Amino acid sequence: MEPIFAIAFGVMIAAAAYMVMSRNVLRVALGFLVMSNAANLAIFIAGRMGTTVPPLIASGQSSIESSANPLPQALVLTAIVISFALAAFTMVLFESAHRRLNTLDTERMREAEPIVGGSMIAPKGDITDPRRQPQVEAAR
């Protein structure tokens, strides 16, 4: 079982990395969801694939012979709750950013770091001017 889970982890991380590198914030948010689920999968594999018997002591016995490791389940549960909350926050933040900035494109979100006199990382020209946009797109 482990190799399959390990491959699944790799594929999810790769897909998430691809989406997170996108210029569209919606894809970035989806990438986070996939990536945090990959992290949960990593914790799950780290706890070893083994028996599925719940860690309960049967009546008349004082110890368990074999049982599932409860710790990774507790960890994954915590991580799921946290990543869910963060994902919800991220979605709301990206949505309100979309409303205020009128764009989903991270390259055009330059309110906090406006380009003064051209920059290496951003397209040249005044990106807030809509007339310049087609040229910028063509230049890419």
Add this chain to the structure above:
Amino acid sequence: MTPHLLLTLPVAFPLIGLALCALFWRNHKLQRAVSLLASVGLLSSSVALLFATHDGTVIATQFGSWAAPFGISFVADMFAAAMVLITGIMAVAVGVYGLALDAEERERAFFHPLYQGLLLGVTGAFLTGDIFNLYVWFEIMLISSFGLLAAGGGKEQLDAGVKYVALNLIATIFFLISVAFLYGATGTLNMADLARTLPTIENQGLVTTLGILFLLAFGAKAAVFPLFFWLPAAYHTASAPVVAIFAALLTKVGVYAIIRSFTLMFDTDAGFTGPVIAVLAGLTMVTGVLGAAAHFDTRRILSFHIISQIGYMLIGIAVATPLAIAGSVLYVIHHIVVKANLFLIAGIVDRAGGSFHLKEVGGLYRTLPWLGILFLIPALSLAGLPPLSGFWSKFTVIKASFDAGHLALAATGLVVGALTLYSMLKIWNEAFWKAAPDASVDAMRRFSADRTTRLIMVAPAVALAAITLTIGLAAEPFVDFSMRAAGQLLDKSVYIDAVTAASRPFERRP
């Protein structure tokens, strides 16, 4: 007080503050009182914690009386206690300052609950003895900081928030994956237990890999060289008290985690990890200070300086001699005070001069000479001029790297110190020395008329400047404290014994 109470109270006060502030979300006056009281409670309980640990004892407790590798541990050694104390001081100073500057606007955006949440996450991260819980505390801290940053809802802040959230979330998920791999390799997450288990692992290459993974995860939080882009993208959009508490605490939690994990769990052996950290430290110092030299907005200059100063703190871990670690400890403590103070003063300059942009303010020294002096104390301390606190902490890390033969690192530190002085003089020349533009004169008139606001804003800055001067003029007890804290950090057995003694002896998992 029992260790249990001593270790719980610094976390309990912000938690109660958070709960009550959220409960009274309509009543801003009550929130202010609760928030300040909770911060004072945090400060007083952290003083008690420091008294219990300052003689070198490490106190630990297990929640729910579960034995150490299974239960949740809280541990405080001298370093952790000092960090909690400085958090308490910042909580009160910035909390008071936050009452003055556009308080109503921030309170509508839930400033007080989020502020207490931030403090909760920070103190929890300093005190926890379990690496998964460290992740949880990081998250509490992070989501509060997201809220504080995006709270205003302005265009600039939302844009900054998108980048801050995106880059920090990636770092956090990376941290979680590293924790998973660590658990897979060792079967334990308790830091004291990890310190015992990791050296016994046969495949030491795996341990080095894990160490580098954690270095990347914590390095992103601490704004280390290639991973710092979230910081200058976001910090300069927040209001002065928010950015002051961010600058004071957020990156330092990352530095604390690096120092803790690389003294307790992973070795900075001369072969791989040590040189990697040394190179990162040098590049962090240089890129940060060059960014600061290029900008003309006070908040941006100061944000870039956070990055360059993180490099100095990493020197200690890279060199890893007792003196170097002591230098790092002293540097972290000094820097929290100085950096928060600089942002508080930047807020005052904005209020008195009308802008954060240096081209639009001026002439402040002519009308407010005391503000000039107040700015010079932390500014020159950051640059490392004697007799201020920055001199002793820079002197310690640079001397340690000279002694250990890290000449390039020491030279970088000296050059970066000079460049820091340059950008501080830039702020001084532009904001205080040159003739005042007309807009600036009007702002000054308004500022001079509002006596209460001025008092509330200046008092915390004066208090923090006094701490800087105290560390600078009476350095000996502080250096001595850092030396002993470093000795404690390097002697893992003290930490492991304390966690073991707090519960039944370690039982290895079958």
